[in-house]
């Protein structure tokens with residue numbers, strides 16, 4: 001019996017498919033080429049209805065799908081635009097599209113087994129060890145981002161302290177950990193998800209430079225020990241999300257060694273400052289971390305999503321996750337070879353081929369060029385800081401430490417909130433807001449290789465113009 005013509009999901013006409021794929025590629029390239037000319041952001045209102053359709057029992061077909069995708073392209077959050085300054089977003093590179101196309105064609109599952117894609121991830125982890133000075137026997141895993149990397153790292157820390165039996169019995173001891181008051185919220189989430197409770201993450205005061213106060217850290221550990229609790233980990237921040245400040249990682253490493261604590265570093269964006277000669281001394285000690293979490297999708301401009309965890313003690317890492325049942329047993333030869341598998345280092349069994357786009361970004365541009373983009377963002381943040389400091393109508397709310405500049409127009413919190421919303425709604429620029437020492441700040445984060453100094457001139461001019469407009473409209477901006 002011949003079933004050569006049985007239905008599959010493949011195209012019936014491959015040449016027609018080739019033309020279709022080329023057309024979408026053209027639409028994507030057009031969008032990337034001209035994206036910087038339009039507004040930073042537009043409300044997605046016009047595309048909402050199209051994505052609120054009934055479940056299609058009969059498919060709508062390729063042409064309608066492609067038209068709907070093409071119409072969606074301009075409605076991003078704005079992070080590909082030179083004047084996107086909000087939160088911490090990478091800006092991507094056009095060449096990522098090429099790697100993502102190939103990764104999609106391979107449709108690789110990187111949970112494990114012996115195939116080409118696995119070796120791409122191994123190469124990336126090896127390069128990351130080298131970038132951060134981690135030993136050759138340390139382990140690593142590509143994950144969705146620093147949030148997941150932090151969970152993986154702290155799980156290894158938890159099991160190293162409590163023993164692997166904890167995986168069956170659950171957490172009974174009163175584990176506590178420490179981080180600076182400027183720690184990212186993903187650490188609280190990790191403590192929550194690991195059954196420790198976010199209260200078990202102690203927030204330690206920072207000094208005038210925004211670094212964790214080592215005296216206060218020592219005191220907090222002593223107080224917890226005296227209370228019968230079990231300190232197990234300390235988190236150093238390399239690039240705080242509010243201000244870009246960096247903890248004294250060397251001092252934390254010394255203390256962690258003396259107190260037998262796991263030393264984790266959140267370096268989501270800032271860790272990659274090691275690619276810049278002038279920043280490297282400020283990150284000294286990062287190479288001594290027990291674990292490091294950082295993102296490729298921020299300051300390396302890899303497309304979303306891609307982050308990484310590196311763990312010094314490979315055995316601690318593996319014992320926290322490895323539990324392969326009989327249907328996943330490895331082998332010496334054949335498809336099931338290549339032990340250990342990535343599934344032994346993290347919670348996910350099926351994993352996509354993020355490694356290819358990361359590899360392609362580092363391989364194409366090289367660490368020197370990627371580092372130059374990081375250095376330039378820091379110079380730009382300092383430039384903005386000088387513009388603000390020189391302007392009597394503006395106030396710099398914290399020294400520019402790295403790539404983030406926090407300032408305000410006048411002294412009214414509501415006016416500053418309104419300025420940022422109007423900048424976003426008009427598509428002029430997209431900073432975000434935060435609170436610095438009780439004052440509402442316009443927060444400009446530069447992890448954007450497309451930004452030029454003229455974009456920052458334009459931002460300052462627009463902040464002052466809109467601020468003055470709001471003030472002439474009266475005390476209530478809304």
Ligand SMILES: *Cc1c(COP(=O)(O)O)cnc(C)c1O
Pocket residue numbers: 088144145146147148184186239240241266267268269295307
């Ligand atoms: C962005 C960020 C995180 C969270 O990383 P995700 O990749 O969004 O999960 C953690 N810490 C810092 C300092 C960050 O900037």
